[in-house]
Amino acid sequence: MLTRRHLRIKTMQALYAYTQSDLSDAQLGLRRLEDSINGIYELYLFELRIFWHFKHFMEERLEIERAKQFPNRLREAQLDHFLNMPFLAQLTADDEVTKAWEQHRTHWGESADVLRTVFFAYWAEWGETLFWNSPELQTPEAQIAHIRQFYRDYLANNEELHQHYESLSMHWSDDLDAAQMMAVQTLQNARKNRPVLVSLYRDADDAQFAKELFLHTLRHLAEWQDRMAGKAKQWDFDRMAPVDRTMVQMALSEILAFPEIPVKVSIDEAIEISKQYGSPKAASFVNGLLDALVTDLKADGRIQKLGRGLIGA
Numbered sequence: 001m002l003t004r005r006h007l008r009i010k011t012m013q014a015l016y017a018y019t020q021s022d023l024s025d026a027q028l029g030l031r032r033l034e035d036s037i038n039g040i041y042e043l044y045l046f047e048l049r050i051f052w053h054f055k056h057f058m059e060e061r062l063e064i065e066r067a068k069q070f071p072n073r074l075r076e077a078q079l080d081h082f083l084n085m086p087f088l089a090q091l092t093a094d095d096e097v098t099k100a101w102e103q104h105r106t107h108w109g110e111s112a113d114v115l116r117t118v119f120f121a122y123w124a125e126w127g128e129t130l131f132w133n134s135p136e137l138q139t140p141e142a143q144i145a146h147i148r149q150f151y152r153d154y155l156a157n158n159e160e161l162h163q164h165y166e167s168l169s170m171h172w173s174d175d176l177d178a179a180q181m182m183a184v185q186t187l188q189n190a191r192k193n194r195p196v197l198v199s200l201y202r203d204a205d206d207a208q209f210a211k212e213l214f215l216h217t218l219r220h221l222a223e224w225q226d227r228m229a230g231k232a233k234q235w236d237f238d239r240m241a242p243v244d245r246t247m248v249q250m251a252l253s254e255i256l257a258f259p260e261i262p263v264k265v266s267i268d269e270a271i272e273i274s275k276q277y278g279s280p281k282a283a284s285f286v287n288g289l290l291d292a293l294v295t296d297l298k299a300d301g302r303i304q305k306l307g308r309g310l311i312g313a
Contacts, residue, residue: 001185001202006178007210008250008269010037013174013212014276015217016246026218033214040229041200043165043172043179048097048186050155051147053112055088057119061127065139079127085143087190096197108164111164118154118161148187148275209258217253224249231292241279247286252293259306263294 014033023029062079065071083089091097108115155161165172170181172179182198188194201207217224228248232240251270253262267290273306297303 001199002037002178003181004206005269005273006040007037007206008213008254009174009273009277010040011210011213011217012053012243012246012250012273013171014214016243018218019221019246020242026215028200029218030211033210037200037210039169039171040175040178040182042104042106043169043175044182044198045100045104046108047155047179048091049101049106049108050115051088053093053108053115053153054119054150055083055092057123058083061123069266082143085147086193087144087147087196090190091186091196092265094196096122096195099261100197114160114164118158122150122154130196135273144187150186151183151187154161212228212257213250213254216251216257220253220256221249224252227252227293227296228289231289231296240285241282244274244278244282244285247274247278247282248293250284251290252297255294255297255303259304262305263303267291267294278299 003237010033014029014036017032018029058079062076062083065076065079106110161174162176163178170176185198189198225245228240228245247270251266254266254269258266267287270290271283271287274286278286294303
């Protein structure tokens with residue numbers, strides 16, 4: 001499931017796109033934000049679909065082994081054992097996963113050749129060595145750990161896969177870490193014998209978080225611009241990097257609109273995201289400007305927090 005930071009990043013990107021395109025329809029901007037967040041789930045399903053193709057690749061290896069004039073019975077038995085690992089069997093036979101793939105039309109199609117290149121690399125290193133004979137790989141926990149290693153070493157940082165995702169959606173290069181985090185959670189669920197499919201949101205509050213943050217920021221955009229222009233002494237407001245401005249405006253709205261989130265968390269999150277997406281000096285700019293603006297908002301009695309029990313990021 002997505003973290004609040006992922007949701008903040010998607011909201012920041014949606015706000016930036018909205019303001020830079022001179023849109024005037026907030027609901028259209030909101031739909032684009034929701035589509036962007038849902039795109040992470042589609043990418044996650046593509047990641048899961050890789051394991052379906054992987055299982056079928058291993059089934060091909062088994063059929064090839066059986067068809068040999070002098071088959072290696074040990075390899076044949078180990079391949080059969082490997083294909084019956086709980087995680088692979090559970091994932092490829094799970095009704096909810098299959099339904100999600102069909103619903104979102106998650107099919108690799110001709111691009112599956114990219115996957116087969118990865119699978120052959122795995123087979124060359126592991127499949128030919130009869131590694132499954134190792135006693136350390138006989139328990140379900142060890143087998144799932146090996147699949148996680150396969151995912152990490154062969155898939156997670158594969159440039160060809162990344163390029164393919166970018167060809168499907170320009171945003172997926174930014175979304176990949178979130179989708180991969182969800183895929184890893186799926187592996188953990190399988191290890192704990194839980195339903196494998198991961199929800200996009202942690203709870204109902206997270207499902208509303210990005211929407212409320214987006215709309216609140218738009219409603220207060222003029223106010224935030226005026227306050228920022230008054231405080232940015234050595235910067236002319238119009239010369240500020242648009243992404244930096246967006247981060248400050250969004251953080252101010254978060255501080256006001258979500259009384260359960262500590263002010264420090266909102267500021268720290270804005271600083272961390274600005275390091276990744278902002279200008280070279282964005283972090284210090286965002287930090288200094290937010291400190292000054294928050295001081296004013298507190299003095300005006302605008303910031304009301306719930307007190308003890310505030311939630312984190």
